[in-house]
Amino acid sequence: MVVGPTFARVIILGIIEDQAAIRDALCAYLDAQPDFSCVLCAGSHEEFMAGLAALEVPPTLVLSDIGLPGRSGIEGLALLRQALPAAEVLMLSVYTDAERVFEALRQGAIGYLEKTTPLPLLKEHLLQVAAGGSPMSPSVARHVTRYFAPRPANPLASLTPREHDIVRGIEDGLSYKLIADRLGLSLDTVRSHIRQVYRKLQVNSKAEIMAKARPRPLLPW
Template sequence: MNQIKLAIIEDDELIQESLNDFFDAQPKIDCLQISASVESFLTALKTLEKTPEVILLDINLLGMSGIDGIPLILNELPKVDIIMLTTFEDNDSIYKALCAGACSYLSKKTPLKKIQEAVEVVYDGGSYMSPSIARKIVNSYAPKPSKSDVLTPRQKEIVTGIVDGKSYKMIADDLFVSLDTVRSHIKNIYKALEINSKAELIKKSYDNEI
């Protein structure tokens, strides 16, 4: 049985030890190297008898960040699969890591068995994301609500009145509400649409943006 040749780049000694002990007990995986930085990994790579096929890579490392190190690693190991294993779950880090060449992204909260599963899935040509990461990626591609969706029916009625050239008092009379209520609605409309004037409101209406 061919073992998956794994390398780990992680600077936290407790996590290093935990991963090393776990993978040493897995017959399908051969942990070739554990490094605390991208720089030390690239140096150690020159002395390894076997070539890593999968790398678990942290972002916040000694020296350069894991994301900055991805192109350097891929330059030396063009066929290696890189799995980010990190505490960073923000959209910017996920996007930058995947754009740089990582094929999978895991939270450090991921159980060891799931990390093993990710290594095996990636080795077989797949990709693996922690559920929370996958949700962020899906949400980033979800259609964004249009500006009109952020206005209530009453606010849309007020916008129509303004576009028709009616005064606040006329709008209040038409809708059987107080002048203060109309002013309050208009303040909330400006905030929802991220505008500051009646002119901007009318322009957005003419441009079919609301």
């Protein structure tokens, strides 16, 4: 018995793409592959959603453009994932700006590829999704690395280890008392450190620390 990445069942594909030429090319190419079966190709999100009802087997992987007429690929993503909770959605777009990339990821896209991706490579990417991966064009991934990369001059760098402990406690939502307990300090010592932290970071409340620590993430709340 051979152990390895195998795809017992074909991947049921759905495609949303407004440009007929591209849509047809995608459909034709992928459907011709032994690993894929394209069951629904639509020119708009609305059309795709409408077409879902008639299917006996729902797609397990949807390839969606972003720049669509009517409801955009991103706007429709939430609805799509609601209608097909088990399916993964891979975005395919000419746009690779940070705004759209993050919005798509927030809405649960499993990956984000440039539209210029050659068909054979796209096929590989789709297989990788099935294998538990998240394909992402390098230019798209760059936004991600920037997001995580340390701010050039981060003010927290000047904090001592102990001060970091205190900040960590604050970020965990603990009271001074609990921080003191956790670190085995007196309440006044915690106060003392916190004062120092406030001076260094130019703030004057726990809430500001937390807000400053992570400058308003792009998350939907």
